[in-house]
Amino acid sequence: MKAGSVVALTALLGGAAPPPGASSCSGCHGGVTPIPVLAGRNAADIVAALDAFRAGSKPATVMDRIAKGFSHDEMVAIAAWWEQQ
Amino acid sequence: MKRRALIGTVLAAPFIARAQPAPRVVVVGGGFGGATAARFLRRADARIEVVLVEPNSTFVACPFSNEVIAGERDIAAQLFGYRGVAMSGVRVVQSTVTAIHPDRRSVAFGDNLLPYDRLILSPGIDIAWNALPGYDEAAAERMPHAWKAGEQTLLLRRQLEAMPDGGVVVMCSPANPYRCPPGPYERASLIAYYLKTQKPHSKMIVLDSKDVFSKQKLFQAAWKALYPDHLEWVSLSDGGRVTRIDPATNTFETDFGSHKADVANVIPPQRAGAIATAAGVADRTGWCPIDPVTFESKLQPNVHVIGDAAIAGAMPKSAFAANAQAKVCADAVAALLAGNAPEEPRLINTCYSLVAPGDAISIAGVYRPVNGQLADIEGAGGSTPLNATTEQRAKEAEYADAWFQTITRETFG
Numbered sequence: 374m375k376a377g378s379v380v381a382l383t384a385l386l387g388g389a390a391p392p393p394g395a396s397s398c399s400g401c402h403g404g405v406t407p408i409p410v411l412a413g414r415n416a417a418d419i420v421a422a423l424d425a426f427r428a429g430s431k432p433a434t435v436m437d438r439i440a441k442g443f444s445h446d447e448m449v450a451i452a453a454w455w456e457q458q
Numbered sequence: 459m460k461r462r463a464l465i466g467t468v469l470a471a472p473f474i475a476r477a478q479p480a481p482r483v484v485v486v487g488g489g490f491g492g493a494t495a496a497r498f499l500r501r502a503d504a505r506i507e508v509v510l511v512e513p514n515s516t517f518v519a520c521p522f523s524n525e526v527i528a529g530e531r532d533i534a535a536q537l538f539g540y541r542g543v544a545m546s547g548v549r550v551v552q553s554t555v556t557a558i559h560p561d562r563r564s565v566a567f568g569d570n571l572l573p574y575d576r577l578i579l580s581p582g583i584d585i586a587w588n589a590l591p592g593y594d595e596a597a598a599e600r601m602p603h604a605w606k607a608g609e610q611t612l613l614l615r616r617q618l619e620a621m622p623d624g625g626v627v628v629m630c631s632p633a634n635p636y637r638c639p640p641g642p643y644e645r646a647s648l649i650a651y652y653l654k655t656q657k658p659h660s661k662m663i664v665l666d667s668k669d670v671f672s673k674q675k676l677f678q679a680a681w682k683a684l685y686p687d688h689l690e691w692v693s694l695s696d697g698g699r700v701t702r703i704d705p706a707t708n709t710f711e712t713d714f715g716s717h718k719a720d721v722a723n724v725i726p727p728q729r730a731g732a733i734a735t736a737a738g739v740a741d742r743t744g745w746c747p748i749d750p751v752t753f754e755s756k757l758q759p760n761v762h763v764i765g766d767a768a769i770a771g772a773m774p775k776s777a778f779a780a781n782a783q784a785k786v787c788a789d790a791v792a793a794l795l796a797g798n799a800p801e802e803p804r805l806i807n808t809c810y811s812l813v814a815p816g817d818a819i820s821i822a823g824v825y826r827p828v829n830g831q832l833a834d835i836e837g838a839g840g841s842t843p844l845n846a847t848t849e850q851r852a853k854e855a856e857y858a859d860a861w862f863q864t865i866t867r868e869t870f871g
Contacts, residue, residue, distance in 0.1 A: 390502065390793070394804035394824070396785035400778050401808065404867055406860030434842075434854050435808050435822045442804070442824025442838030 389457075392450035394443060412458035419452035420445075480507045481795045484565050484574040485548075486555050486733060488512030488540060490519075491580030491765030491780035494869045495788045496548040502792035509572065510543060511565065513554040517870070520638065521777050522862055523607040527615050528648035529656075530815050536607055542871015558737035560758040576791050578753075579739065579746075580765045580780065581731025582606075583637045586744065589727040590632075592703035600705045601722035604645075605637060617721045618649065623657040625720035628710055630700040633667040635745065636728045637766050637775045640672040640821065644811035645723070647680060650689040651814050663717060664691045665710055666698040672774070673811060673821050673841050680813035700724075730767035737761060745769045750827035752790040752800050753783060762787050771832035773825050779807045781865055802827055804835075810858035818855035819846075 402411045411419060425431035426440035427448075443451070483506055485496045496510040517538045525531035540550045557566040558579075564571040585603060587594045593601070602617070604610040618627065627649055631642040646664045653660040662685075671677075681689050692698035697714030703724055710717045710724075729735075729744030739746045739755040746763040747756040750771065755761045764787050765780035773779045782805045790800035808822045823839035825832045842854060 390789050390801070391785075393801060393826075394806065396498075396789065397782040397804070397806035399785075399868055400781050400806070400865050401857070401861045402864070404860065404864035406863055407856055408860045408864065434850060434857055435820050438822045438838060438840050439806055439808070439824060440838075442806070442835040447804070 389454070391454050392447070394447060395451040395454045398451070398455065411455040414456060416449075416452040416456040419455060420448050423448040423452070480505050481575040482507040482509065482573065483576050483578060483791060483795075484572060485510045485578045485580065486512075486558075486565065487580035487582060487731065487765070488514070488517055488543070488550075489580060489582050489765065489780065490777040490865065490869050491582075491784045492578065493517070493540070493543050494781045494784035495578050495580060495764060497543055497546045497869070497871065498785050498788035499792060500547045502789050503796065504547065506792065506795060507549070508547070509549045509551055509574075510540070511551045511553055511555055512540065513552065515539065515552055518607040518611070519777070519862075519866060520605075520607045520641075523604070523611045524641070524645040524648050525812065525815070526607075526611050527604060527618065527645060528652045528815075529615065529619070530648070533607075533612060536611075538866055538870040540870070546871060555733055558733065558761070560738060560761055563760060574760075575795060576760050576762065577737075578762045578764060578784075578787060578791065579731075579734055579737060579767065580763075580784065581733045581767050583728040583766050583775070584731050586727040586729045590630075590700065590703055590724070592705065593724055593726050597703055597705035598724070601703065601708060601719075601724045603724050603726055605641075605725055605728070614721070614723055618652060621657065621660065621721050624659040625657070625661075626718075627653070627660065627662045627721045627723070628665065628717050628719035629662070629723040629725065630665040630698075630710055631667060631671070631725050632727050635775065636725070638809075639774050639776075640677075640809060640811045642666075642725050643671060643673070643677045644813070646689060646691070647677065647685070647811075647813045648815075649723075650681070650685040654685055654688045658688075660688070660720075662689045664689070664698075665700050665712060665717065666691060666693055667700065669694045672809075673819055675844055676819040676841055677811075677813065679844060680817070680819070684814055730763075734763065734767050739763055740767075741769075743769070750830065750832045751802055752794065753787040754790075762791060771825070772823065772834045773805065773807055773832050774809065774823075776807055776809050777865065778809060778861070779805070781869060782806055805832065808861070810854060810861065812855060812858065816855045817848075817851045818858045819851065820854050820858075 604614040702711040764783040766775040819842040
């Protein structure tokens with residue numbers, strides 16, 4: 374699955390159960406805090422950030438370590454789900 | 459005969475579907491695991507009736523309670539009620555479960571039975587009294603554990619405040635597994651900070667039943683830099699294992715000698731909350747084996763165990779882990795009640811520890827089921843780099859605070 378199919382995927386995900394890994398994110402991402410909210414955020418932007426964290430090309434505290442636990446396709450599914458929340 | 463049975467099934471099926479009451483899930487324990495599971499079950503499928511049973515009207519959060527002990531935070535910041543949980547459509551019952559009957563799918567309150575379709579237990583830990591000889595409930599009034607936040611946290615704080623400058627604070631740290639693996643070392647750091655800044659002729663000694671611990675290199679580097687005169691760590695190999703507690707004299711005995719404390723903090727051996735044993739979901743280790751996809755007990759069907767009580771493989775016993783497990787468990791239970799197969803999950807954990815106010819380190823992990831256990835995904839996770847800058851560590855402290863705000867809001871509403 375490539376980033377281009379993110380748009381098609383997001384249309385299906387309104388009330389769907391979260392894909393593997395997605396439900397953990399809101400432990401940190403969700404409040405009125407310096408940590409960015411994911412709900413409703415553009416999926417392609419989330420995927421780009423995760424890919425950069427995984428590659429080590431984006432400055433990070435913990436997200437570089439967490440992003441390494443997911444494949445690109447898993448990240449696409451997670452990002453698409455968050456966009457719909 | 460065959461045809462008649464088929465007709466009977468066809469006719470009966472819609473009737474049963476209509477007449478069947480909503481499935482009921484009972485959640486026992488209103489901490490980071492239980493309260494999250496209850497709220498997310500309602501979110502996963504609003505047809506499910508969710509009952510959360512918790513004996514206390516107010517939850518006292520453990521994360522950041524070490525700051526309360528060090529005098530850097532008010533305990534009021536640790537208190538959470540259940541109004542938000544009730545507003546999510548969860549029936550909150552303030553009561554104590556007296557027994558669980560997995561064979562009858564019922565939770566008992568004395569003579570009253572509450573039937574369930576599925577049960578989620580999130581009982582947290584209990585102190586294994588006398589597992590460390592001499593350490594019983596009476597001893598904890600003199601030598602607090604402060605490993606369940608609340609009155610014990612305040613008792614340890616008061617003792618530190620009352621201690622004259624020049625005193626010795628002694629803590630003992632247990633063997634694995636226990637709640638919050640880096641917790642003793644964060645606490646030691648923050649107590650050392652308090653001593654260094656308020657009572658500089660005093661000292662903190664940590665007697666450890668382990669040679670290795672979570673974020674060890676980071677903690678030891680911080681201690682060397684920040685508290686060289688105020689914090690001493692005695693490893694298992696160096697005789698740190700405490701074998702007996704004497705509350706009459708505030709003394710810790712080890713194989714190599716004894717340490718008399720002015721202020722004593724005993725972090726004792728622990729096990730799953732007592733209701734887990736009563737339900738038959740704890741094994742001989744005192745903890746609860748679970749299926750890593752659904753968190754269903756390996757010992758009792760239709761009973762799920764999450765949080766500190768569960769044997770979650772590589773996942774540590776942390777608030778973050780309990781909350782993450784609760785969300786996975788809630789989705790799995792909703793799927794099972796709807797007759798669907800739960801998806802194989804991925805779970806994340808992140809734990810921050812303060813080595814001083816405004817200076818934090820972290821450990822993270824990503825997990826998936828492998829051979830019936832939750833295992834680390836290789837290449838992911840790990841600790842803050844040893845060469846992290848002051849700015850990065852300050853940012854981690856800021857994120858730790860943000861995490862607490864977010865997770866408590868997600869858990870309690």
